Amino acid sequence: MTAAPGTRDAQDTADGTAGGTGDLGELIAALQSHGVRVETTVESRTGGAGPTDSGMIWLEGRPVTVPTVTDPQAPTPYVLRPEDGGGNGIYRDGQRLAGVSRSLRPRFYDLTTADGVPYEKIALLHLDSLASTVVQACNYWNTSDQCGFCGIGLSLDSGATIARKTPEQLAEVAVAARDLDGVVDVTLTTGSSNAPDRGARYVARCGRAVKQASGLPVEIQFEPPRDLSILDEVYAMDGADAVGIHIETFDPDVLARVAPGKFRTGIETYFRTWERAVELWGRGRVSTYVILGMGEDPELIVEGCRRAVDIGVYPFVVPLRPVAGSLLQDARPPSSTYSSGVYRQVADYMTEQGMSADDAVAGCARCQACSAIDAVQRQPTMLQIGPRPASLS
Template sequence: MTKALEEPRRGAVDGGALPPGALGTLVAELQSVGLRVEVPIETRRGGAGPSDSGMLWIDGVPVTVPTEGARAAESPYVLRAEDDSDGIYRDGVRLATASRTKRPRYYDLQTADGVPYWKIALLHLDSLASTVVQTCAYWGNADQCKFCGIEVSLASGRTIVRKTPQQLAEVAVAAKELDSAVDATLTTGSSNAPDRGARYVARCGNAIKEAAALPVEVQFEPPRDLSVLDEVRDLGIDAVGIHVETFDPAVLAHVAPAKARTGIDYYFRTWERAVEVFGRGKVSTYVILGMGEDPDLIVRGCRRAIDIGVYPFVVPLRPVAGSLLEDAAPPTGEYAERIYRRVVPYLVARGLDARGAGAGCARCQACSAMNLFKTLQIGSRPPDAEGTA
């Protein structure tokens, strides 16, 4: 246990909330080693997204942490019921207050043709999320992304292969009215079409905006014709996620061969155009830690992205059962925190804030601890472009 966690324990026992840095350290460790649960908890099982994870608020902060599988079962951390809420404990010592999410009420509804709403879109804490096309051109061949489980959900019968704009609009209205959803995040399996599926996922996002008036982020690979980005904007989409996954080219070639052929430089060209179209902070990319990357390449890539107005959403690897990395170990919380502490000061210095995203994973932040280190950096000296903040 690090000193950063030992000290807040005393305050937590006395009923005080963890300070932001200590809470960040705790969340980073929980997202590495998982959380045992002694109480029922709403989870996201299998497939794409925060897989096999429980969804909760820790000291009021939205968090997803692994709660399924052997690793979570052996975690030294446990979620335990208390009189008015829950607590997170280690070795019998209370570390933080936690609140569980309830099963969304809209999950009990279905479409006129009998499709349960939860097969169309799930509620990730307060964000409606859906993979609108649950197949991928890379799945089951040499191009399959090793960290991905997009077709695992489909094979298990937990979703349908293609959601229509009408279905998504219907579910979004119910999720907003019954469960207070605040935005929608839509992704899609990769397509061989020149637009890489961007037009269809944007049409789905437009239907949600028209019906439910929710902010929407859509996620897709870089289209071959960058004018597609203008079409996506013209459909009213608020933000886009265009995910490179890692800035280490050797790792990218190993874990996502098709993305490697697209090339990191083309991702930057796409992001530059996307920032022109959507604005600074409205474009994001996932950056996954724990796949064997050179951390200096990750930090330099994140800072380069920040310089052009792209929000790098840095997350630890969440091994997905059924994926090619299902047996991989996530990075340690200490390693993830070191990267957060080198990237977050640069975000602050360049004026990028998660709240500016408006919608999507960067807005939600639950799958990363990076935003919990932000308040420690305000007012600090801007880091050098190549330094270790």
């Protein structure tokens, strides 16, 4: 699927910041900060984990997830509207900024398993990537350790998914998504477990079934296991081409506040786990989420990302996407100037060290739809970090 050619880019002034150097990275950052008002139908998700409460579009051929609203009075200057000839465009103040192709309802969503489970309750299409939470439960959920940004329990409560997907179900859906909707990779994650492997073995079993049935590359995501030898066991299962082990933030004060369980695991534990994972899967095949806009010190974020890059870990930097029903549901995404400034410093360092999204074969670092960092890395514009976001209570 390709998008109609755009003409020029956005000037990010809605949040009181300067902008407008005419690049796709800045536009993506602006859309993910302010959201976009839609005047046409866009495939989207509401509630739960993942890129939720967002529309899924192709912006000048790049996959992008953006918060979407339909209210004409919504406080965003950006509008997605249909155009003559069947195309779509992003507009600001009546001026066309970029061309858009919409993602429509996947065809595999209309299928069910032999035992009657709808495919869309097993896995979801995120643009050209299939994604599933294989165990829709986490030992942190509904405790004092619950991560503030997470919505893993919401999808289950709403009936949008099932509690546990089997390897056979996931393999069946992956084949259908590949054949009917052109899926190019699969991302499998899981809630954290109290078991020594933290759920890694089961998600790896699911990955192996998907790979064997579909031939698609797979990323699996899990928390640091209590014994690093479990990584060797998971690698030997041949259930993953890449792994995501997500720290969420390198600011210890913020980590303690928004993800107490991860904080007790310890930032240094993540680094030790990443080092062994890179030895197994290779440079650029290990990634971590880094969320912006939770009150962090940006210098700590950039420093932590650089250290991760040094050992071969791809830092997938994203803006906070407040999930309805989560502990941070009332938070606001960071300004696009702030996000772009962090993106630029991290992207420049990745370029210096020879790392890019091209190293990724599956998962969030391959898809890039929830971040502008790859678009920023592929452009020369230099930006400065904006003011630190206010802390969240």
